[in-house]
Amino acid sequence: xxxxxxxxxxxxxxxxxxxxxxxxxxxxxxxxxxxxxxxxxxxxxxxxxxxxxxxxxxxxxxxxxxxxxxxxxxxxxxxxxxxxxxxxxxxxxxxxxxxxxxxxxxxxxxxxxxxxxxxxxxxxxxxxxxxxxxxxxxxxxxxxxxxxxxxxxxxxxxxxxxxxxxxxxxxxxxxxxxxxxxxxxxxxxxxxxxxxxxxxxxxxxxxxxxxxxxxxxxxxxxxxxxxxxxxxxxxxxxxxxxxxxxxxxxxxxxxxxxxxxxxxxxxxxxxxxxxxxxxxxxxxxxxxxxxxxxxxxxxxxxxxxxxxx
Numbered sequence: 233x234x235x236x237x238x239x240x241x242x243x244x245x246x247x248x249x250x251x252x253x254x255x256x257x258x259x260x261x262x263x264x265x266x267x268x269x270x271x272x273x274x275x276x277x278x279x280x281x282x283x284x285x286x287x288x289x290x291x292x293x294x295x296x297x298x299x300x301x302x303x304x305x306x307x308x309x310x311x312x313x314x315x316x317x318x319x320x321x322x323x324x325x326x327x328x329x330x331x332x333x334x335x336x337x338x339x340x341x342x343x344x345x346x347x348x349x350x351x352x353x354x355x356x357x358x359x360x361x362x363x364x365x366x367x368x369x370x371x372x373x374x375x376x377x378x379x380x381x382x383x384x385x386x387x388x389x390x391x392x393x394x395x396x397x398x399x400x401x402x403x404x405x406x407x408x409x410x411x412x413x414x415x416x417x418x419x420x421x422x423x424x425x426x427x428x429x430x431x432x433x434x435x436x437x438x439x440x441x442x443x444x445x446x447x448x449x450x451x452x453x454x455x456x457x458x459x460x461x462x463x464x465x466x467x468x469x470x471x472x473x474x475x476x477x478x479x480x481x482x483x484x485x486x487x488x489x490x491x492x493x494x495x496x497x498x499x500x501x502x503x504x505x506x507x508x509x510x511x512x513x514x515x516x517x518x519x520x521x522x523x524x525x526x527x528x529x530x531x532x533x534x535x536x537x538x539x540x541x
Contacts, residue, residue, distance in 0.1 A: 233287050233324055236273050241283055244326045249319035252277055252328065269294075276331060281318055284327040292325050294380070294448040297373075299327050301450045304372035311359045313352075313444045332443045337431030338515075341466035344439050350474025352441040353434075357475070358482040361423040361455050369424055379427035379457060380449040383495065384502025386413050393505045396520040405501070405524060411538040412494035420454035420491065427451055430461040455479075456487055460495035464526065469533045489534050497538075500527060 233240045238257040246253035255278030268288035272295060275283045286292040299320045305311040315329035341349065359365060370376055384393075386409035394402045426433075427449030435442045462472040476487045504520045507513065514523065531538055 233285055233326075235287050236271075236285065238275070240287075241275050241277075241285060241326075244285065244321075244324040245277065245283065245328070247324055248321040248326045249328055252281060252319075255281075257283075277328070280331055282315075282329050282331050284329070286325055295325055295327060296322050298446070298448045298450070300373040301369060301447045302327075304369040305360075305365070305447075307368060307372070309359075309364075311356070311365060313356050313441055315443050315445055329445075332435050334435040334437040334442045337434040337436055337465065339431075340436055340438075341431065341471065344436075346466060346470040347474045347478075348439050349436075349441075350471055350476075351478045353471075353475045354478035354482050356441070356444060357455070357458060358479055360426065360458075361483070363423070366424045366452075376424065377451045378422075379425050379451040379453040381428050383460065383498035384505060386410075386498065389498070389501050389505065392509070393501050393520070396505065396508050397524050398521045401521060401524045404528065407540070408497050408527070408538050410540040412497045414540045415490050415494040420456070420488075422452040423455050425450065425453045425455070425458045427453070427458070429458045431465050454491065455485070456491040457495055459487065459492045460499045463493060463496045463530045463534075464500055469530050473534075490536060493531065493534065493536060493538070496530070497527065 233244055236259060238259055241257050241259070242253060245255075245257075257275050257277055259275045260273055269290040271288035272284065272286035272291040275285070277283050284295060284298075286295045299317075299322065302314060302317055303320070306314055306317065315332075317327065317329055319328040320326065337349070366376070390406060390409050394405055397405050426444065426447060428446060429444070433446045434444055459472060459475065462475060463469050465471050472489070472492065476489065476492075480486055500523060501520075504514060504523050508520055514520070
């Protein structure tokens with residue numbers, strides 16, 4: 233669309249979903265105003281629907297990809313916990329889904345049974361990662377690209393993150409980077425992954441997962457890639473271990489905690505790096521050294537000694 237104004241959204245709605253065109257529109261804020269890749273946002277329509285839109289070519293391509301992927305995944309046998317698509321169009325580019333009340337996982341994980349949460353997340357991941365799901369998706373949208381949202385490289389972390397760590401932490405950070413490179417040096421089979429499965433992209437109603445949103449970065453990666461944010465979600469590593477245990481029971485396939493943590497090192501330290509360099513507070517308003525301390529505790533909790541051979 234030309235811009236992200238309520239007027240532009242209303243005009244697009246009248247073309248794509250005429251019945252919604254006169255509903256009140258409340259635009260949610262967008263991020264990354266300096267980078268066209270992020271020129272997209274959402275709006276609540278009539279307090280019942282969510283409209284997702286974009287006003288730059290890079291952002292529009294990501295949204296068009298999400299529309300195609302959701303269409304493929306909703307075909308039977310459908311992947312569970314998908315948004316209900318009410319209307320979609322690529323000209324004008326618009327995705328409308330039904331609004332699902334609930335809370336982000338980040339906001340409720342501390343108070344809920346991680347085993348129960350992990351069982352539902354494993355169910356979602358098991359269905360998404362099935363080879364038949366990938367075949368069905370590629371039959372509908374063509375050959376899928378690698379997952380679009382890649383964490384920071386270890387070279388970047390070695391060069392730029394260490395200055396944000398305490399002097400006594402820097403040898404460990406460098407050791408973790410070497411270890412992560414070694415762990416991930418041998419590739420694993422690629423499956424279809426969500427690509428950005430953090431707690432903010434999950435809507436929960438109490439202990440029940442209602443919907444997983446934001447499939448813009450869905451693509452190919454190893455199954456462990458989608459769990460890279462789990463070690464830092466909630467107290468301890470219980471959500472990660474519960475999800476891995478139920479995933480094995482559901483699919484018969486084992487997930488490697490070492491590979492999850494190798495991706496987690498790159499993701500967590502990369503997030504802390506870009507936020508620190510940009511002067512943006514970390515999500516929990518703590519410091520990069522505190523995050524390094526947390527990583528060390530997660531390795532200990534998982535009985536992993538991250539030292540390259």
